[in-house]
Amino acid sequence: MNTSARAKNRNFRWGLLFFLAPVCLWLFLLIVLPHIDLLIMSFRAENDMGDMVWSLSNYRNFFEEPVYWLTYVRTAIYSVLVTFLTFCITLPLAFYITKVVCPRYQGFLTILLLMPFWVSELVRVYGWMILLRESGVVNHFLLKIGLLNQPIEMLYRDTTMVLGLVYTSMLFMVVPLISVLESLDDSLIEAAHDLGANTWSILFKIIIPHATPGIVSGSIVVFMLTLGNYLTPNLMGGKNSLWFTEQIYNQFIASFNWNQGSAFGFLLLIISSLIVWLGLTLSRQKLGKVVQ
């Protein structure tokens, strides 16, 4: 009895190990190991003699060069803004799909919403560029109806870049919001209405508190993807709207300064962790609960 129980226990442990091994290997070899290497690299720099030594100069450069830390702060603020805008746009959308529209069309509308995401991000961004560039569709149309006298450049502005980023990240907000709003009992909304609540207090007292786990998990994903996005800021923001990922890219590829690049990479990691932690603390949510 005792031995069989022990054997069973041992079997279980081997099984667990067997299934966990690929995950552990993947985490260790592809995430932990390269990061350790990058971390080491970020603390190494050439000294005057041209030898590699331990140094904080990579981090010092970041603080001494305004363009670096300005881009850094800009990227963080814009990411928060994009996350907030995405939320503001998708909440009514998700509410409409789950609560207002006839249940027959729910699936259809959700698929309609997901459809653009079957196309690669690159193609979608080029789609926006075709619409917005100086000789693009929108300019052509506005000229035709006489609203403009001469075409204006709509690309390469902060607004355009934010628009592109919101568009790119919508999917990752709308899916958790739909699933969390589906679990909201309609009678709670009706009860609140019956007890004297108007639309705004229903939104802030019932809907948003109920949807908080979905909002937080969607926001985390959107925020991280936006912060680490390279394609959209690069193509739609151009030279006028620098994104911190572009600085990292420049260091690695253009300047071939891997040490400076890794330092930037770690700084980005720090700010993203910091803001996610701040968001979780402010909304009083636990990460483990939110990602479920």
Place this chain on the structure above:
Amino acid sequence: MKIDLSVQHVTKTYADFTAVDDVSFQVETGRFFSILGPSGCGKTTLLRMIAGLSEPDSGKIEIRARDMAGIPPNRRPVNLIFQNLALFPMMDVAENIAFGLHRRGEGKAVIHKKVSAILERVDLAGFETKKIEQLSGGQKQRVAIARCLVLEPAVLLLDEPLGALDLKLREQMKVELKKLQAKVGTTFVYITHDQSEALVMSDHVAVMNQGVFQQMDTPQNLYNHPRTPFVARFVGDNNAWAGRVNSSDGKTVSIETNDGFTFQVLSDQSFQPGEPVDLFLRPEAMLIQPDEAIADLNRFEVVVKSLLFDGANSRLLVNPLKTGTELLIALPQNRQYDYVRRDDKIEVGWAKTSGLCFPKIET
């Protein structure tokens, strides 16, 4: 007497059927009024129209003599207790109860006082900081009631709030709800499909079927003098027996049942000879082995098919001799009938005042 709620010729039609069809009634201040009907009879639709969650197609709803047309639910002096109670799980008990008061913009101190007063009233003093999921079914019930009563509505609407409770608790809450209503004096409009809930608690009951009020009366009258076959079947248990009228003199009707028995029934309705009718007999109207000396009884012999023991509510399932008709007869548990066994042949009698006779409706 002041009228709190007045519903006049209200009709609500959905795409393919009429949920509520020209319903009118009035409820006086401080009354417990129930609407009793099978599921799908339109009672919830009616209640939601009173609460303002949907609008009637035609007709008028007045609360304390004010026309409610176009007034949204948050501005109506009525509150609704939902079938699933709809307590807010993201708030604790005190926040749930204070929700409506906050919406009215009352001061913090006033809210605090009112919340603890109402909690005391529903016997939940000290439960302010409890979470909703920590409460038992009966406690949730009382929080839901407190949440509405604290707003002092003109009319409190209740949508089968006892439906989710188990039997024992339901029996207990029935009595408690009745006592609470008497204590606070608020007008209650209660809908249910459970006839016992309606009969026990209400001052007046309306029986509803297919969007129409069949009868509106006191519980006693509904039970003793149902005016339609539907009410006779739906309120309490009844045995239905199909037959034809032999003769009718405006007072006594002589009926021959389809299986050959002849009975006398008192009725103030008059019937044509040969008219098909349904005869309704309450299980407790039938006496087992009645004394020979009692005159004017409709007597017949039956064979006992089975004994349905259910404590005070025990019944006999019998067949009248040589027929397939099934009848339920009340079996008082006073030891007097302990000798009755399965397959026994016994005599049964009923007074002609206790039978009810309605023209047969083709179904």
